[in-house]
Amino acid sequence: MSATGLVIAVDGTSGSGKSSTCRGVAERLGLRYLDTGAQYRAMTWWMLQHGVDVDDAAAVAAASARPDIVSGTDPRDPTIVVDGRDVSVQIRSDEVNRAVSPVSAVPAVRERLVALQRDVVGDGGIVVEGRDIGSVVCPDAHVKVFLTADPSARAERRAAEEGGSDIASTQESLLHRDRIDSGRAVAPLVQSDGAVEIDSTHRSLHDVIDLVVGLADQSPSTASER
Template sequence: MDNAVTPSYVIAIDGPSGSGKSSTSRGVADRLGLRYLDTGAMFRAMTWAMLDAGVDVSDAAAVAAHAGTPVLVSGTDPLAPTITVDGVDVAEEIRSEPVTAAVSPVSAVPEVRARLLELQRAIIGSGSIVVEGRDIGSVVAPDARVKVYLTADPAARAARRAAEEGGSDLAATQESLLSRDRIDSARTTAPLTMPEGAVHIDTTDFSLDEVIGQVVALVEAAEAVS
């Protein structure tokens, strides 16, 4: 690792889809020798479990009733993160179109959020971890030593996501991202919002290495005054 931080550190990185959360979070964790947790993958895994079990994801009561059933395990190696459901590797399946289309309604169910919040806090434990998501600095780890909120303009976000998905239609991808923003920002439980005390970074005009460098600098500055 290039640097070292206090073992109890929790670095919370929030923001909408396509803002660069995952790549930045993995890069920061790798550079600082920390663990990494993708909470979005956990919500996707729960969604996959619902679909696999034949649960009607538009029926909040049905989703709530099944929320305690799947066994989710998240690996925390930033260079090789893993996610399993009932012992099955679902890292590829959770990125499928059906899961993407269903993850917002599943994520909005309070019982799902409560179940995953418990799992997330258990993984975070005493720290030494970079955690990414949409409510990390506001709900999951409000006492995180460093909080970052990443954004990018819609066109840049759509281009990134389309590239990840192998050249998807840009206009359709952008509308899908904006639709999810509206759902995530309007939900009653743990809405997408910039946490109090977070540093806002607009990643539109920066390279990945530049964004990672900015976050690492924030961590080093926080370490210097601790």
């Protein structure tokens, strides 16, 4: 297998730096990039736009097959398109932030999006980020990473991304989502078997990218290429 056939699975908590890390790793290695969280956000955005009660699991399940969701995989400019419309900005709204966990917990939603994610992964050559990649979506990934950081550091990063949001409320929001995602019955947030935990609290983005690239270099699938 060539290095371009690699599958790198990166799971972890909100605000731990998954997106920046994965995009950096993909650029460094010349791989594609998939943000599975954006797909769940896109599904959530569609539900809100179509008046579906996101707290009604049956209603969400019944509508989950309707939206057409397409993920761009260029790490320099990832896109998420719903029914032909790029919603990369809209899916980051506060309204979507509040609704994404209950939508993501619906088994029918996860079944549909996991199938979509596996189609995108295909024969590999991709860095995939999410919360159940190493455990459910790509359990045979060549490299598995579980990225974490202290809640305060995560809150500071997320608040900065959101233009100076209140750090205390941001931290509580992140912890609330972690509790929901870790406790859900289907595909909870867990560190998968074989995943290497990386704590990004006191590491620069460059250092974290270096660590993940180092793991990829050590993978038997790339070692044979050297």
